[in-house]
Amino acid sequence: MADPVGRPSAREAVALVTDDFSELPAPTRASAPDGPLAWPGYDAARARAAERTGEQESVICGDARVEGTRAVLIAFEFGFLGGSLGVRTGDRLEAAYTRAREHRLPVVPLIATGGSRMQEGMLALTQLQRVARASALLREAGLPQIAVVRDPTTGGGWATLGAGADVVLALPGAQVGFAGSRVRPADADPAAYTAEAQVAAGAADAVVRPEELRGTLGRWLRLLTRPSAAPAPPPAALGAPDLPATGWEAVRRARAPHRPRATAYLDAYFTHRVAIGGDRCGGTDPDGMLCGFGEREGRTIAYAAQTGAATRPAGYRTAARLVRLADRLGIPVLTLVDTPGAANDAEAERQGAGAAIADLFGAVAAARTPVTTLVVGEGGSGGALALAAPGNTWATADSYFSVIAPELAAAILKRSPAEAEATADRLRVRPQDLVELGVVRGIVGSGVESGSEQGSTCSPEQVIVTREGGRDPRG
Numbered sequence: 001m002a003d004p005v006g007r008p009s010a011r012e013a014v015a016l017v018t019d020d021f022s023e024l025p026a027p028t029r030a031s032a033p034d035g036p037l038a039w040p041g042y043d044a045a046r047a048r049a050a051e052r053t054g055e056q057e058s059v060i061c062g063d064a065r066v067e068g069t070r071a072v073l074i075a076f077e078f079g080f081l082g083g084s085l086g087v088r089t090g091d092r093l094e095a096a097y098t099r100a101r102e103h104r105l106p107v108v109p110l111i112a113t114g115g116s117r118m119q120e121g122m123l124a125l126t127q128l129q130r131v132a133r134a135s136a137l138l139r140e141a142g143l144p145q146i147a148v149v150r151d152p153t154t155g156g157g158w159a160t161l162g163a164g165a166d167v168v169l170a171l172p173g174a175q176v177g178f179a180g181s182r183v184r185p186a187d188a189d190p191a192a193y194t195a196e197a198q199v200a201a202g203a204a205d206a207v208v209r210p211e212e213l214r215g216t217l218g219r220w221l222r223l224l225t226r227p228s229a230a231p232a233p234p235p236a237a238l239g240a241p242d243l244p245a246t247g248w249e250a251v252r253r254a255r256a257p258h259r260p261r262a263t264a265y266l267d268a269y270f271t272h273r274v275a276i277g278g279d280r281c282g283g284t285d286p287d288g289m290l291c292g293f294g295e296r297e298g299r300t301i302a303y304a305a306q307t308g309a310a311t312r313p314a315g316y317r318t319a320a321r322l323v324r325l326a327d328r329l330g331i332p333v334l335t336l337v338d339t340p341g342a343a344n345d346a347e348a349e350r351q352g353a354g355a356a357i358a359d360l361f362g363a364v365a366a367a368r369t370p371v372t373t374l375v376v377g378e379g380g381s382g383g384a385l386a387l388a389a390p391g392n393t394w395a396t397a398d399s400y401f402s403v404i405a406p407e408l409a410a411a412i413l414k415r416s417p418a419e420a421e422a423t424a425d426r427l428r429v430r431p432q433d434l435v436e437l438g439v440v441r442g443i444v445g446s447g448v449e450s451g452s453e454q455g456s457t458c459s460p461e462q463v464i465v466t467r468e469g470g471r472d473p474r475g
Helices: 010-017 042-053 087-103 118-125 127-140 155-162 195-200 210-224 247-255 262-269 313-329 346-350 353-366 381-385 406-412 417-427 431-437
Strands: 021-023 059-066 069-076 107-113 146-154 167-170 272-276 289-296 299-306 333-339 371-380 393-396 400-402 442-446 462-466
Touching: 010 059, 010 069, 010 107, 010 146, 010 210, 059 087, 059 210, 069 087, 069 210, 087 107, 087 118, 087 127, 107 155, 118 127, 127 155, 146 155, 146 210, 167 195, 167 210, 210 272, 210 289, 210 299, 247 371, 247 400, 247 406, 247 417, 262 289, 262 299, 262 333, 262 371, 272 313, 289 313, 299 313, 313 333, 313 353, 333 381, 346 353, 353 381, 371 381, 381 400, 393 431, 400 431, 406 417, 431 442
Parallel strands: 069 107, 107 146, 146 167, 299 333, 333 371, 371 393, 371 400, 393 442
Antiparallel strands: 021 059, 059 069, 272 289, 289 299, 442 462
């Protein structure tokens, strides 16, 4: 049943995402009168909550299928003492995570909580440590956790089950934040404590309307539960089929406004895709970096794609988050390089540009899952190289990769701007130069130029020109 102010109950939240829910038996625990602190009236308050909601605790847990994918669901009952976490709540949560690990199932918390139960004092607060440990063990097992934050999601519930999940989906208008409404500063802007604000700040991935939640959650679960050892094949080129004659021509092509960008490549490559948003550190870079998971020929591939703009620190941190998540889940990664370089304004420095780029370099270098890179436009210095897979980077005919922009190289060498074109040739930035130098494995061309032999991992329209000057069927 719904609570007095109209919030959906735990069972109504479950029914929103599945028609197939089998509740797990609740662990039993002996309890002293009025709880561990002998809080006057605590037993009576729990009895009233049970009568009002029909539940014996603030969470229900069970097995379910969401759009065909099995998962362990955890649903909070806000009508039971504000959905607060106590010792018995911790027992149920730990048991749910244990079952998920034993049966290799993802976990989906449907959260609506005001935080820890003050009638149990510090014993209630320490349940957050139990939840954090259970979540860490789930991550170590390579299993995903997708949280749905409902109204309200505050306190330790947000800081563990919510913000600690791999993907965070939020219902519109939900109150979301560490500080609950009664403990915030009197002059605090209430708009900062909403689902929409958390998405804008990079702490949640998307706001999803209730009627779309089942389908959205089902897509996420399908994508994140399909590991694959095979590398992602590089996409087919969508732009110029012929190679540039000079270095400056390569630069001009890559900078051309009509050249295909990341969205065109991702749309052509995937049947469908879902995006992650934000770096979990207070930032987003939607204009510079697109990250998420997509389906291609029945398997899941993660992607991190630069858009042609200067990449901001939040973009690099979001890409690092994507690579680490895909690595943990055993999902191959595709990266698309296309940037004049990292953002170099003062605000980017204040946001930790160097540390963010270093973090992405480290994530790619440490990844055990295969990473494939295609340079589709500008490859501007270290801001582009951070996203490139060592030993498995490819290029299109309308791309270039350079240690520095030719104009800047000429300026550093104290040459006139007119010498930028000649400098581009000296830098050997053309895709065919990069192949000869061993920087990239090959050039991916459009299929209209040749009827070359194809291999099993290439799409039919792909042609790959390799360092030896021949055709390579490898994906």
